[in-house]
Amino acid sequence: MPAVITLTTDFGLEDPFVGIMKGVILNVCPAARLIDITHQIEPQNILQAAWVLKAAHTYFPKNSVHLVVVDPGVGSERRPIAVKTRSAFFVAPDNGVLTPVLDKSAAIYELTKQKYFLKDISSTFHGRDVFAPAAAWIAKGTALSKMGSKITDPQTLTLPQPELKKNGITGEIIYSDRFGNLTTNIPADLVHSFSQRVDNMTIQVGKTRIKGLVSSYSQGKPGELGCLINSWGNLEIFCRESNAAKKLKVAAGKKIIVKF
16 A cells, blocks of 8 residues: 555645645655645644644554644754654654654664755745655655664643542643534543533533533534533533633633532
8 A cells, every 4th residue: 555644734724835745755755655634733732733643643644744833943953853663754843743643662763864954954844844754754654763873852731631639620722623523631531530421511601501421512502612522531511502712712721620
């Protein structure tokens, strides 16, 4: 099967940057299958990109190459890295964006061999000049050991974790999608770990309280807030046929409290 390369960036789609990166990849590995995860990461939002990568990468074929370019440190001394796990490869700047995949099995390399980059490297577009060609060479079968040196000190992020309380859970919003649905960092198994029925659950966001848990958007009332377990397997706040983020005037990082 042709190699799969996914792309996640904060470049948006108004400019030619994403298309140029794809052109660079195809020059090196013409057989690659290129798949966009998203190019709508908020500018320089490394944490958001990390959450999206965590949610998405497991759905791709084994040994897919995941290219992530959210790079506020472009042109600085931060390292370009590649990571091999049991199931996939990852290419990104060493700024913590790969934190969710850096388990004990991960082999991490600093990309140092110039032959796997474009000849002329700009200080503003390493997505084109460094990361895209590197991802293409990996997809073509090049061993990471030929592309650089192994490292053991990658930069990592502190991913916010929910806190279990005596009668509930404290968490936070980690992602707002284009519909205004608010994904929290509270997983389904933590919600269901309470013996009480979930319809006795109250979710508090600021001064707003939402009662109970439904199983689908259709069970919510139009224009009213509701909660469910979403496709990420996490607790989500939504507003049927409307926008929960706008209604609550909140974004990622907002604390929430779940009580039973």
